[in-house]
Amino acid sequence: MTAEPTFPPELLAGLRSGDLADIRAVLAGLPRQELAAWLATPEGGDVLRSAFERMPERYTGGLTGPAQTARWEVSRSPADTVAYDLVLAGDTCDVRETGISGEPAVTLALDAVGFVxxxxxxxxxxxLLLGGRLHIRGDVQLAMRMEALFGLAEPGESG
Known part of the structure; x- marks a missing residue:
C-alpha cells in the first residue's frame, strides 16, 4: 500500500481557498500525477465537493426557458467518482445529489485534475474535450456554455 500524498500547508490552502488565481498558482507548481493522487484522497474529495458548493456563487446566469440539469461526473481513480447535478435556471444554480433532479440535459465526465x-x-x-479528457453526453450546446455561465470563459469569448 502506498502512502497518501502530502502537500505543504500553503499549497493546500491555495487549493481550498476558492480563489481562482491561488488555485492556478498551485496547479502551475504541481506535477499532474501528484495532484491526481491527492485528489483521490478523502481530503482531495472534500476540496472537490467544496468546489461544487461554491458554484452557485460563481453562476452568472443567462439561461432562458425551463431549468436544465447539468450532471458532472468527476473520476478520481482509485477512489469513488464525485458526481453532482447542477440545476440551472435564469439566475439560479442549485447543486444537488445526482438522481433527484431527473435525467440531465447534459452530462460532463472528466478526471479530477481536469475538473480543477x-x-x-x-x-x-x-x-480538455479535444485532448480526450472531457466527455459530453446530451446537450452539447449547453456544455459549451458552461464556462461562460460560471464566468470562466477566456476574455473575448461569449460562450
Missing part, C-alpha cells in the same frame, strides 16, 4: 483545471480557468473545456 477547468473550474479554475487554467485550462479551457474545449482543450
Amino acid at each position: 483545471e477547468m473550474a479554475s480557468a487554467s485550462v479551457q473545456g474545449m482543450d
